[in-house]
Amino acid sequence: MVEALGNFAIVWLDPWLLFLTAAGTMAGIYIGAIPGLSVTMATSILISFTFKWPVNDALALIAGVFMGGVYGGSRTAILLNIPGAPSAIATAIEGYPMARRGEAGEAIGLTTVMSVFGGFIGILALALFAPVISDFAILFQSRDYLLLGLIGILLVGTLSGESFAKGAFAGALGVLIGMVGLDPMTAEGRFTFDTITLMGGIPYVAAMIGFFGVAEALVQLHNLGLPVVKQKIDRIIPRLSDVKKHFWLAMRSSGIGTVIGALPGTGGDIAALLAYDHAKRSTKNPEVPFGEGAKEGLVAPEAANNAAVGGAFIPMLTLGIPGDAVTAVIIGALFIHGLKPGPLLLVETPHLFWFVVGSLTLANVFLLIFGLTGIKVFTKIVECPRAILLPLIIVLSAVGTYAIQNNPVDIYWMLLFGVVGYFMKVYGFQVGPVILGVILGPMMDANYRRAMLGARGDVGTFLWDFVSHPISLVLSLAFVAMLLSQTPLWRLVTSRRHGPAT
Amino acid sequence: MSTQPGRKPGELVFALLCCGFGVVAFWQAFGISGFGGLTTPGVFPMLATGTMVVAGLFIIVGAARRGSERSGEGTMSRFMREVLPLRHCIMIALMLAYLVLLPQLGFVVASALFLFATFQYLWRRNPLLTLLLAGLSLGAIYVVFRIVFQVVLPQGTILGWTI
Numbered sequence: 232m233v234e235a236l237g238n239f240a241i242v243w244l245d246p247w248l249l250f251l252t253a254a255g256t257m258a259g260i261y262i263g264a265i266p267g268l269s270v271t272m273a274t275s276i277l278i279s280f281t282f283k284w285p286v287n288d289a290l291a292l293i294a295g296v297f298m299g300g301v302y303g304g305s306r307t308a309i310l311l312n313i314p315g316a317p318s319a320i321a322t323a324i325e326g327y328p329m330a331r332r333g334e335a336g337e338a339i340g341l342t343t344v345m346s347v348f349g350g351f352i353g354i355l356a357l358a359l360f361a362p363v364i365s366d367f368a369i370l371f372q373s374r375d376y377l378l379l380g381l382i383g384i385l386l387v388g389t390l391s392g393e394s395f396a397k398g399a400f401a402g403a404l405g406v407l408i409g410m411v412g413l414d415p416m417t418a419e420g421r422f423t424f425d426t427i428t429l430m431g432g433i434p435y436v437a438a439m440i441g442f443f444g445v446a447e448a449l450v451q452l453h454n455l456g457l458p459v460v461k462q463k464i465d466r467i468i469p470r471l472s473d474v475k476k477h478f479w480l481a482m483r484s485s486g487i488g489t490v491i492g493a494l495p496g497t498g499g500d501i502a503a504l505l506a507y508d509h510a511k512r513s514t515k516n517p518e519v520p521f522g523e524g525a526k527e528g529l530v531a532p533e534a535a536n537n538a539a540v541g542g543a544f545i546p547m548l549t550l551g552i553p554g555d556a557v558t559a560v561i562i563g564a565l566f567i568h569g570l571k572p573g574p575l576l577l578v579e580t581p582h583l584f585w586f587v588v589g590s591l592t593l594a595n596v597f598l599l600i601f602g603l604t605g606i607k608v609f610t611k612i613v614e615c616p617r618a619i620l621l622p623l624i625i626v627l628s629a630v631g632t633y634a635i636q637n638n639p640v641d642i643y644w645m646l647l648f649g650v651v652g653y654f655m656k657v658y659g660f661q662v663g664p665v666i667l668g669v670i671l672g673p674m675m676d677a678n679y680r681r682a683m684l685g686a687r688g689d690v691g692t693f694l695w696d697f698v699s700h701p702i703s704l705v706l707s708l709a710f711v712a713m714l715l716s717q718t719p720l721w722r723l724v725t726s727r728r729h730g731p732a733t
Numbered sequence: 734m735s736t737q738p739g740r741k742p743g744e745l746v747f748a749l750l751c752c753g754f755g756v757v758a759f760w761q762a763f764g765i766s767g768f769g770g771l772t773t774p775g776v777f778p779m780l781a782t783g784t785m786v787v788a789g790l791f792i793i794v795g796a797a798r799r800g801s802e803r804s805g806e807g808t809m810s811r812f813m814r815e816v817l818p819l820r821h822c823i824m825i826a827l828m829l830a831y832l833v834l835l836p837q838l839g840f841v842v843a844s845a846l847f848l849f850a851t852f853q854y855l856w857r858r859n860p861l862l863t864l865l866l867a868g869l870s871l872g873a874i875y876v877v878f879r880i881v882f883q884v885v886l887p888q889g890t891i892l893g894w895t896i
Contacts, residue, residue: 280884396791400751403784407758410781414774421765421778422758445828452821455855618855623870625828625851626844629835630874634884639836646832650825657816658744668781676777683772690771 238585241287242593248291252590255295256597262296263303263316265615268624270300270316271556272447275439278564279631286568286583291590293564297557298594301499301536302346302602309338310610318499318536321507325521325528332524336606340469341526342533343602345481349534350595352485353492353541357548358588360493361577365549368574373681374696376550378706380675383552384667385713386494395717397660405668406675408433415673416680428640435563435669436635437644442662443556444628445649448621450656455617467603473526480510480527481534488535492542498555499536499543506535537598541591548572548584551674556663559670740799742812748796752789758782820855827851839889845871 242248262273273296281289304316309326322342329338371379384402411422412432423429484506491502510521510531517525543554551573553559565572570580577584632645652662686693697707715721759782765775813819831847838846848867853860878884 280878283883394792394795396788396795400755400785400788400792403755403781403788406781407778407785410778417774419765419774421774422761449821449824452824453818455820616856618857619852619866619870621824621855622848622851623874625831626848626871626874629832630840630844630878630884630886633835633887634878637885637887639832639887642832642835646825646828649828653821654747654816658741658747672777672781679777680772683776688771693771 235581235585238582239589239592241586242291242590248287248590249593251288251291252295252593253597253601255292256299256594257295257601259296259299259301259594260303260306260598260601261299261609263300263319264306264609265620268620269443269447270297271560272440272443272624273300274557274560275436275443275563276627276631278560278567279436279440279634282564282567282635286565286570287586289564289568290583290587291593293561294587294590295594295597297540297561298350298537298591298598299601300557301540302343302350302533302598305342305346305533306339306606306609309335309342316500318503318532318539320500321503321532322529324507325523325525328522328524329526329529334524336467337469338524338526338529339606340467340603341473341477342529343599344469344474345477345530345534346537346602347595347599348481349485349488349536349538350540350598351592352482352534353489353538354588354591354595355541356489356493356538357541357544357591361545361549361584364545365574365577368549369578371550371574371702372696372700373678373685374693375702375706376678377675377682378697378703378710379550379552380671380678382706382710382713383546383671384664385710394659398664401655401660401662402664402668405438405665405670406672407668408438408665409435409669409672410676415677433644433669434632434635434641435666437632437641438648438669439560439563439666440628440632441645441648442652442665443560444624444631445645446652446656446662448624448628449649449653451617451621467606477527477530480513481530483513484509484531484534485538488538489542491535492539492554493545494554498557499539502539502542503532503536506531537595544587544591548576548587549574551576553667553670556666559663559666562670740796741815742808743816745793745796748789748793752786752793755782755785755789759786823854824851827854835887837890840886841871841875842889843887844874 242252259270259273262268263270274293277293277296278289281292300316301318304314304319305322305326308314308319308323309330312323312327312330314320314323326335326338326342329335384405385398407422409432411429413419413423413430414421420430487506487509488499488502491505492498507528510525510527514521514525514527517527519525521528539555543558546552546554547558547562551562551571553562562572570576570583628645628649629642632642633639635641652665655662655665682696683693686696697703759779762775762778762782765778766773767775770776827847827850831843834843834846837843845867848871849863852863852867856863875886879886
């Protein structure tokens with residue numbers, strides 16, 4: 232316990248780590264706020280620059296960027312009606328009407344306090360539940376990891392995309408990219424076409440930066456000339472009565488955020504929308520109707536999306552399954568630093584776990600400070616035209632990809648993935664499942680083969696194992712339910728139950 | 734985005750390409766170890782690429798069912814307007830040129846050229862102002878990444894002396 236506290240406090244006492252967390256949070260707020268820059272994009276580029284650093288330094292910076300970035304999207308949502316990130320879509324619905332009434336300062340203040348509140352709940356859940364889940368996860372067998380990987384990829388594909396087939400395709404494409412190179416078990420080449428370049432595999436940082444950085448920049452190229460609206464800022468510190476009044480809503484929303492964040496594959500964007508929906512249903516008599524600047528509609532999504540940050544770390548650190556796209560990138564960072572996220576992480580490197588908790592908490596404190604200050608300067612900076620932003624993203628992406636292995640081939644991969652990712656985005660594919668596939672593919676392959684070897688290559692025994700062990704049974708049922716819910720049969724049943732569709 | 738009335742121009746072609754890519758990849762995966770056993774290196778790649786083929790078929794059916802939007806405009810001109818406008822083609826070409834030149838000219842020269850060209854193309858202001866902006870932003874990137882983060886930047890084979 233004392234040791235845990237010590238590791239928790241490292242980041243609070245070391246001036247350099249304090250600075251990195253502060254800088255990360257500050258940068259995160261701007262990255263999250265500037266439309267066209269996403270936290271996932273920033274983290275993937277950041278990893279390529281920090282992989283030579285000590286792991287603590289890198290994690291402190293990334294924790295700051297993550298926390299700040301999830302919050303930052305709300306600022307532009309309120310001031311400009313452009314959600315800086317998908318997790319701020321609901322915030323824009325209520326925040327922008329407030330800004331139009333001249334209450335932008337108040338909206339930002341309330342958003343900040345509630346984001347920080349949600350953030351703390353998420354971190355608390357991480358600190359309390361991760362060790363419990365980790366103990367439980369030691370009981371997981373290879374087949375359970377295979378199922379978790381499949382569920383994770385499918386969840387991202389179904390919950391955030393427009394079509395199940397597109398999600399499944401994207402996930403499988405990611406697995407394929409992850410398979411390229413020498414097979415870790417038998418050293419046979421897979422998809423290498425007998426070329427040396429492909430034997431080492433396709434670097435997943437190149438895939439990440441391509442799909443999240445370059446592809447997004449190309450998508451943003453469509454909206455070069457969006458108009459800029461000026462805002463005046465007055466009151467920023469929220470009224471205590473407002474905070475008190477919305478306390479329980481914030482509490483419930485944080486709960487929703489933590490759980491959604493902890494589900495493999497779903498992150499802050501879905502958490503925010505669900506919490507917004509919850510606020511809409513549970514608030515009987517809002518002072519201002521929803522859609523016209525209801526404070527409840529600001530509190531719920533903002534508390535939820537920051538709570539999802541702590542939640543997303545739970546499966547990533549305990550099971551090695553990322554909770555959302557950003558943690559999928561962070562898990563890549565941990566691999567680069569030679570760590571193995573999974574049930575043994577808390578046993579083998581408990582200091583790392585408590586360090587993560589500590590730096591997230593610290594980032595949350597900085598969020599409160601930076602969130603309530605510097606808003607005037609902020610409005611000037613987010614007005615930076617995209618015509619300038621986009622070329623800079625490309626340069627940063629290229630340098631970031633190159634920095635990993637100093638290999639020019641990697642940047643061609645990046646461009647290829649960027650262009651493919653652009654077309655995928657245009658035609659309604661999600662790129663999140665691709666990255667999850669790249670990260671989880673090799674893990675699922677190894678676990679599948681281990682499970683099959685355990686069953687001595689007998690398909691009957693292999694399948695029986697999936698239903699004869701309690702943990703596997705629960706996961707198998709979840710997996711089957713997910714598959715069934717995508718079939719026409721399921722839709723028929725639910726529409727019967729709810730009456731004919733209108 | 735979820736209630737799209739018609740399919741986007743080129744969507745069906747893209748779906749066919751996806752499925753076709755899946756078939757080729759499956760054939761490659763089959764080539765790894767065939768159907769020899771259940772724990773061979775080729776099994777999981779075959780599962781993944783098989784999923785791609787099946788999902789690809791569903792995507793084709795979905796795209797075909799939605800039907801294209803009927804308008805006076807031809808599919809090709811809509812494709813050029815909505816999916817791949819000239820601006821995108823030029824940007825991708827500039828990016829390709831940048832990535833090809835990067836290892837040869839080195840980071841500083843190649844990035845300076847790329848930033849100047851793209852700023853000028855997208856922003857369309859006075860070239861002097863663009864030059865100044867390109868110089869300033871490149872300087873900032875250089876200081877942050879080369880000096881603070883100590884990242885190794887491409888040096889360039891032709892102009893090796895330009896750091």
